Amino acid sequence: MSEDETKWTCNVCTFENWPKxxxxxxxxxxxxSHLISQGKSQDIYMMAPLISETCSDSTAQSSSISSNPHNKWSCSVCTFMNWPRAAKCTQCSSQRKQSPSPTEPSNYTLSDLSNNASVESSTACVLSDNYHNDRNKSWSRxxxxxxxxxxYENWPKSVKCVLCHTPRPKIDQSCQTLCDGDENRLRHRINRCDVPGLYSPINCPTIRRNDHLPPETTEIQVSTPLASASDISRTSNNYLEECRLRNVRRNNREVDWTWLNACIGVVDGDAEPVIEYLSVGGDPARQLNANEVALxxxxxxxxxxxxxxHLAIRFQREDLLSLLLSHTGVTRTAAKRVPADISRTLAADIRHMIAASLKQRRGEFPCYFITDCVTFSLPAEIEDFNSIVQERLFDDLLDRDAQKELEEESPIINWSLELTERLGSRLYALWNRSAGDCLLDSALQATWGVFDRDNTLRRALGESLCEAAAVLYPRWKEAETLQAxxxxFSLDETQWQEDWAMLLSLASQPGSALEQxxxxxxxxxxxxxxxxxxVKYVKSFRGEALGYARFEGIYLPLLWEPNFCxxxxxALGYTRGHFTALVSLEPETEDVLGAGANTRSGDDLRVIFLPLMTVDHQRLPVHFLTQEELGREEEIMKQWLDCCVTEGGIxxxxxxxxxxxxxVAQMIEEWLAFYRGLMRRPITRTSSPDSHTQVYSSDGDSDQE
Incomplete structure (x- = not known):
């Protein structure tokens, strides 16, 4: 910066002003400094009174500035502190009371100073007016x-629109020159303006510099300080229009365009946006609102x-209609009513009993174990209900989707009539939560008939894996190495350690999916x-096979002594990423087994037969066997299970x-009492099942989680 362009510092408020x-x-x-320079051409003694007066005024102003740094004036009506150049009060719009200004040009005797001061005063008047009132309201526009x-509103230096890249409209070069200059250039432009009235101080756009802001936030603003009534009305209308456009742009940003494109796709017969909307989890039952219709x-x-x-039916898009109906679930799933939800107090007591029965064994294998052996089964009284009540009960209790996938799509359970009809060993898939705790829920359902809501079983699982890792880790590593x-392919020790750490982390985090x-x-x-x-394969929602499931098989407590177990x-069922408990109805009569095996059946003991073979008579695999145990699967199964062969060779x-x-018996009794009440009422298949009964749920968990 040259010497001529060096700013000078005010001796009163220390503000740095432009050199001119x-x-x-x-x-x-x-x-x-201007007064001193003028004194070179005049008598220094004549300048003394003026300099003295200036210094005294400066001293007075300095004391006032210390308490009022911006020299604001107080409104006589509401006492609001306004900026010094504000003509009206910002709060109550009261006129400022005029008082003799110490900065009038008549205070100075030097002709040059008077002329320059008058130009500065007139320019400042043009620059202020409404600006300093507006500055109280908005510091930056x-x-x-x-x-x-x-x-779209672009920044001043943008040559093209940021959104659509449209070139900026051309502006009058003279106005652009004014906007790019500073205050001195503006005054120079006003003085030398050749066109009368075009750039007069009244009509010319003025430059406003926010000197009260920090230098990095200083902005130049252009406005017309004095305008006619029509200009004010036009400005007000423009402001309202800008507010409307701003709201429209904000609403456009909040609009779900994937949903709107799907609506347009249905009308135009384009399936791609509809599939995209459904693939991201869109709800086919979502309804259009008034704002979306306007857009x-x-x-x-x-x-x-x-x-x-509605749109597919209106425009006869049959292919899209079938796609939407397959995702909509037109037949709404009934609310689940399981025994653990009928009597929550009893279910909580059962969970406390399970927690009390958990013990930890001392020794080389410090694993937790449950002291009681309980197996849950459905009461035989269900068969005494009529068909309508039975259907209602099974809708409330079972996971129909898992039952269908395990029975019909790939016959995994109930594929033998000998087991299901003659031996009464039909398996039913119970509904449970699907938030990542389905394995633990299904394990407790198959034993005690409750969910693992207190994470009791999960804590025991996590602590057992951590404390018994010295025994569990070698068995897991050897089995995984055989699979690898x-x-x-093979893994190094570091990778095995990382995989094991991941297993420990999943076991201790509620809601995390579990593995083999x-x-x-x-x-x-x-x-x-x-x-x-x-299922043998994990499939996508389109039915495509993604890989082997590897969950099917037999898991034996091989690290315990056989007489301790x-x-x-x-029995558990596994479908796509979900476990269910497989239970059966209680047998009422004594059954004679095949192969000459007879088992006592009475009030205290009943027997259900679980197949150890697949539908094509292939033996189920036994998991986590060592190299020495491979090849002796049948012997090991007979050691840990009560095995027998039916007359059909199963x-x-x-x-x-x-x-x-x-x-557990009290919980089952309260659950059956509800359906006994339905037996005493006339129920038709067309009546709403929930029209006169209370719906129970699992603490906010639905069957469609």
């Missing part, structure tokens, strides 16, 4: 220009309250075998159902 300014912009104090194509701008096609199904060798090793550890906690009947297994395991504990 003869007064301070803030406090309007005269430039002292940018000079953005509006794009003619998309109405679509096709009132003949769209109306408030319409869904994608079959797939022709967790089922194997769970078999040790329950001290009994676990048989998983599951029970041979009565529990290898089965006997599940012994003992008498229910008292709390």
């Amino acid at each position: 300014s003869l007064k301070c912009t803030i406090c309007l104090s005269p430039k002292l 940018s000079i953005k220009w509006t794009c003619a194509s998309c109405t 679509l701008k096709r009132p003949s096609a769209f109306d408030s309250g319409y869904t994608l199904v 060798n079959l797939l022709q 090793m967790h089922i194997f550890t769970l078999a040790h906690i329950l001290r009994r075998p676990i048989i998983v009947y599951g 029970w041979k009565s297994p529990i 290898l089965v395991a006997q599940q012994k159902i003992l008498k229910r504990p008292l709390l």
Whole structure:
């Protein structure tokens, strides 16, 4: 910066002013160096009174500035502190009371100073007026220009629109010159203006610099200080229009365009946006609102309250209609009513009993275990209900989707008439939560008939994996190494350690999905075998196979002594990413087994037969066997299970159902009481099942989680 362009500092308020300014912009104090320079051409003794008066005024102003740094004036009506150049009060619009100003040009005797001060005073009058009142309301208003194509407000230095890249409209070069200059250039332009009235101080756009802001936030603003009534009305209308456009742009940002594109796709017969909307979890039952209908701008096609199904029916899009109906679930799933939800107090007591029965064994294998052996089964009284009540009961209790997938799509359970009809061993998939705790819920349902809401079983699982890692880790690593060798790949020790750490982390976090090793550890906690009947392949929602599931098979508590465990297994079902408990109805009569095996049946002991083979008579795999145990699967199964062969040649395991504990029996009795009440009322298939009964749920969990 040259010497001529160096700013001078006011001796009153210390504000740095431009070099050509003869007064301070803030406090309007005269430039002292100018007085001294003028004294070179006049008598220094004649200048003394003026300099003395200036210094005294400066001292007075300095004391006032210390308490009022911006030299604001107080309104006589509301006492609001306004900026010094404000003509009206910002709060009550009261006129400012005029008082003799110490900065009038008549205070100075020097001719040059008077002329320059008068120019400065007139320019300051033009620059202030309404500005300093507006400055109290808004400290920063940018000079953005509006794009003619998309109405987006761009920053002043933008040559093109940021959104649509439309070039900025050309501005009059003379006005652009004014906007780019500073105050001195503005005054120079006003003085030398050749066109009368065009750039007069009244009509010319003025430059406003926010000197009260920090230098990095200083902005130049352009406005017309004095305008006619029509200009004011036009400005007000422009302000309202800008507010409307701003609201429109904000609403456009909040609009779900994936949903609107799906609506347009149904009308135009384009399936791609509809599939995209459904793939991101869109709700086919979503309805159009008034704002969305206005945005679509096709009132003949769209109306408030319409869904994608309505649009497909209206425009006869049969292919899209079938796609939407498959995702909508037109037949709404009934609210689930399981025994644990009928009597929540009893269910809580049962969970406390389970927590009390958990113990930890001392020794080389410090794993937790449950002291009681309980197997849950459906009461035989269900068969005494009529068909309508039975259907209602099974709708409330069962997971129909899992039952269908395990029975019909790929026959995994109930594929033998000998087991289901003659031996009364039909399995039913119970509904449970699907928030990542389905394995633990299904394990407790198959034993005690309750959910693991207190995470009791999950804590026991996590602590067992951590404290018994010295025994569990080598067994897991050896089994996984055998699987890796079959797939022709290997891992180093670091990778094995990372995978094991991940298993420990999943076991201790509620809601985390569990894996095969967790089922194997769970078999040790329950001290009994676990048989998983599951799909062989994990499929996408389109039915495409994604990979092997690897959950199906038999999990034995191989790390315990056989005499420490029970041979009565529990059965679980596995579908796509979800476990369910598989239970059966209580048998009422004594059954004679095939192969000459007879089992006592009475009030205290009943037997259910679980197949150890697939539908094509292939033996179920036994998981987590060592290299020495491979090849002896049948021998190991007979050691840990009560196995027998039916007359049809099916290898089965006997599940012994003992008498229910008292709390479980009371819970089942309260649950049956509800359906006994339905037997005494006339119920038709067309009546709404929930029209006169209370609906129970699982603490906010639905069957569609």
